[in-house]
Amino acid sequence: MKALKIPEATITRLSVYSRFLEAIDKKGIVTISSGEIAEGTGVSPAQVRKDLAYFGEFGTRGVGYNVKDLLKHTLKILGLTNRWSVVVVGAGNLGSALVSYRGFRQRGFDIVGVFDNDLTKIGKKLLDLEVLGTEEIPRVVKEHNVKMGVITAPASAAQDVANILVKSGVKAILNFAPTVLNVPDHVHVRNIDLSTKLEILTFHLGMENDGY
């Protein structure tokens, strides 16, 4: 199925569905309709059905979906049936926030290393992790079979950090630095630009104010 092109928006929604299904499952609910998933997640029923259809038929007409099966399936699709080891490069405020962010651990992400090249940060403790120098990245990546790296370094350092991560064997990078990274084709990169989210809000506020 490698050739199957699944829109990124669908994957994002699958992530939302799986969280909703987890909550529903915990409440002991056994079956659920696409309409109920839609209502619980704020997605239209037609979109829910379309998204789930990408991954084959697994609802029963008139009965709906088995919650546990559907949850297991969405987690499998998202690659979340295994745990993932992650390194964070950049131990400033944002890096520190991510290391202590409980949401990652809950979803199967274990931060196994946090790095900086600032001598005033190296040796500092973030939860149970000691901030290490960036020269330690290759060792930690190899030791923990790390496939994912998060860059919270400044924009000026981000490309260097990406190079070290890629050379160490990291295959996927989540980049918070406001810069475009050049990486080989086999490495997946996603950028989080915090301003963009605010700009979606100003767009809506602007529409109301001046009737754009």
Next chain:
Amino acid sequence: MKALKIPEATITRLSVYSRFLEAIDKKGIVTISSGEIAEGTGVSPAQVRKDLAYFGEFGTRGVGYNVKDLLKHTLKILGLTNRWSVVVVGAGNLGSALVSYRGFRQRGFDIVGVFDNDLTKIGKKLLDLEVLGTEEIPRVVKEHNVKMGVITAPASAAQDVANILVKSGVKAILNFAPTVLNVPDHVHVRNIDLSTKLEILTFHLGMENDGY
């Protein structure tokens, strides 16, 4: 044009285009084609043309777009021709990271208040802002005519914070707490779930590993 429904993905891309155009404009480039915008932003040329067409015709066939005009137009659409005052509620690591994040200021967002209900945080300085108690939110929101709030409080406190923000007059909320907020219809909410972005990456890694 209030009835015009513009897909959120288009607005997100407009934000990306406008940043690219800013960089291009700084280099002194006067005109640009949709193909060059596409190449510079990683979006397909057809998609660029489609996105820009939402907002009327402003390219010249065979010549392309005037960079300054297009930039001005995208900023206007995004509501970024004014500056926006923003408050941040939750002065933990993530809140501290956002207050010191230079990207916001560059795009026209001024953080004018940061709040917490933790007595060990109140009075602390974050850049030039002193962390205030949450009871000060209504005063600061009114004083600075704040329309946007960012919630970086824990999930358990997020709804209470949202209620205070809405009651104070905030019209748009960016929510980092992993919880669904209930707000009146006239208030815009966007959620940033940091795990979701990692899950898009595990989806791709998983596809490669087990051929899903």
